[in-house]
Amino acid sequence: MMTETSEQSSVEHYDLVIVGGGMVGISLALLLAQQQPHWKLLLLEAQAYDSSGKQSPSFDSRSTALSWSSRKIFQAAGLWSALESYTSAINNIHVSDRGHIGLTRISAEEAGVEALGYVIENRWIGAGLLDKLAATSVEMMAPERVAKITPLKSGVRVDLENCGETIQTSLLVIADGANSQTAQKLGIHSDQQPYGQQGIIANIGLQEAHNGVAYERFTDQGPMAMLPLPDFDGSPRCALVWTQPPERAAELMAASDKDFLTALQESFGYRMGMVQKVGERVAYPLALTTASEQVRRNIVVLGNAAHSLHPVAGQGFNLSLRDVATLADVLGKAKSAGLEFSSLETLEGYQQQQLADQQNTLMFSDNLPKLFAQSSSVVALGRNSGLVVMDLLPSLRSRFAKFGMGMANKEAGHGS
Numbered sequence: 001m002m003t004e005t006s007e008q009s010s011v012e013h014y015d016l017v018i019v020g021g022g023m024v025g026i027s028l029a030l031l032l033a034q035q036q037p038h039w040k041l042l043l044l045e046a047q048a049y050d051s052s053g054k055q056s057p058s059f060d061s062r063s064t065a066l067s068w069s070s071r072k073i074f075q076a077a078g079l080w081s082a083l084e085s086y087t088s089a090i091n092n093i094h095v096s097d098r099g100h101i102g103l104t105r106i107s108a109e110e111a112g113v114e115a116l117g118y119v120i121e122n123r124w125i126g127a128g129l130l131d132k133l134a135a136t137s138v139e140m141m142a143p144e145r146v147a148k149i150t151p152l153k154s155g156v157r158v159d160l161e162n163c164g165e166t167i168q169t170s171l172l173v174i175a176d177g178a179n180s181q182t183a184q185k186l187g188i189h190s191d192q193q194p195y196g197q198q199g200i201i202a203n204i205g206l207q208e209a210h211n212g213v214a215y216e217r218f219t220d221q222g223p224m225a226m227l228p229l230p231d232f233d234g235s236p237r238c239a240l241v242w243t244q245p246p247e248r249a250a251e252l253m254a255a256s257d258k259d260f261l262t263a264l265q266e267s268f269g270y271r272m273g274m275v276q277k278v279g280e281r282v283a284y285p286l287a288l289t290t291a292s293e294q295v296r297r298n299i300v301v302l303g304n305a306a307h308s309l310h311p312v313a314g315q316g317f318n319l320s321l322r323d324v325a326t327l328a329d330v331l332g333k334a335k336s337a338g339l340e341f342s343s344l345e346t347l348e349g350y351q352q353q354q355l356a357d358q359q360n361t362l363m364f365s366d367n368l369p370k371l372f373a374q375s376s377s378v379v380a381l382g383r384n385s386g387l388v389v390m391d392l393l394p395s396l397r398s399r400f401a402k403f404g405m406g407m408a409n410k411e412a413g414h415g416s
């Protein structure tokens with residue numbers, strides 16, 4: 001009789017199965033399909049993809065500031081040329097503190113790079129990734145979910161919810177977003193530290209051209225970012241991320257477009273000129289979420305399922321894409337060396353390689369909003385001094401810029 005831990009030869013066997021077809025899951029599927037064309041790969045996504053790609057939470061009305069490291073990874077995957085015309089390059093970043101004197105400017109020229117980042121709507125990243133993936137041999141099942149996961153002596157058995165089939169895989173990658181239900185099935189829990197804030201996102205129509213300037217503004221209620229987007233119908237636009245306490249966020253979500261724009265102008269000032277239009281608004285509760293484990297034998301947790309960050313520093317996807325690129329590289333090298341690519345040793349090697357990058361990025365994204373959330377005059381003085389000092393010291397500013405570009409921990413790697 002078959003025991004729980006033995007393999008079944010009659011079921012379909014995959015080298016790797018990815019649960020979650022968001023931006024991170026698809027990116028891994030694409031990189032692996034390109035680098036390991038003989039591997040049998042399967043992607044499971046809970047929601048059906050429609051032609052606009054809008055159904056996936058990853059491809060909603062949000063925009064992403066892609067770092068230099070992400071550009072390099074997408075370039076290597078042959079995707080950048082399809083995305084570039086939908087991006088707006090960040091030539092300058094202005095960091096300011098409302099009601100205080102601190103202000104710093106970081107320029108691409110000073111940092112010695114073509115751009116400090118590239119802002120693009122998520123739907124274009126989703127559409128580009130899906131187009132590229134369609135040209136590979138990756139199998140996709142959507143809508144589909146995992147009903148049960150059973151560790152085997154070698155690999156894992158996965159019972160699928162919708163089609164009722166059972167499959168086996170050497171490596172199961174869990175990329176189904178923050179508070180992953182799939183990870184929970186394995187007893188991998190999410191540690192959640194709420195920021196007590198909501199992030200309101202919307203596209204904003206501007207009267208004047210933004211000239212590729214991104215603004216990070218810290219207010220007593222929370223940080224806000226206005227990121228340059230490509231023009232729409234000849235009109236300049238930017239992507240707003242506005243963090244607010246829940247009660248104020250609810251008021252802003254319920255406000256008329258006119259009242260919302262008035263409140264935005266009052267809070268942000270006139271650095272970008274007059275704000276004229278606001279698109280669909282969506283509010284996200286903000287929390288730092290980390291998985292209790294990222295690797296086990298035959299299992300990897302990736303993307304928001306592994307770590308979900310405060311959006312103010314625009315690091316979440318960029319970090320995950322570096323995780324993806326490193327994981328693909330580590331798996332490929334293990335395979336070439338004749339090692340078991342899904343062994344705990346190989347997967348711990350991946351985690352070790354990404355550890356410093358993950359820790360530094362988490363700390364940076366976590367500390368920034370906390371520092372600016374404190375409004376006592378001593379802290380305000382400190383943070384203003386920090387901004388002033390940063391403005392006076394080109395080397396410090398260039399380190400901040402490099403962090404934003406995803407180069408702080410990867411000088412020799414994806415960010416180089």
Ligand SMILES: Cc1cc2nc3c(=O)[nH]c(=O)nc-3n(C[C@H](O)[C@H](O)[C@H](O)COP(=O)(O)OP(=O)(O)OC[C@H]3O[C@@H](n4cnc5c(N)ncnc54)[C@H](O)[C@@H]3O)c2cc1C
Pocket residue numbers: 019020021022023024025044045046047056057058059062063064065066144145146175176177178181182199201241284302303304305311313314315316317318319320
């Ligand atoms: C307001 C805001 C602004 C941001 N701005 C930036 C930025 O500028 N730069 C940046 O780098 N990052 C940014 N981020 C972070 C970035 O959006 C995330 O890091 C990224 O979306 C994570 O992608 P993911 O694929 O891991 O997760 P998700 O986007 O959550 O995708 C998970 C996928 O899994 C699917 N799924 C869920 N459950 C199951 C299941 N049981 N079975 C199968 N599939 C399932 C979902 O349908 C979804 O498609 C921002 C985040 C927010 C909230």
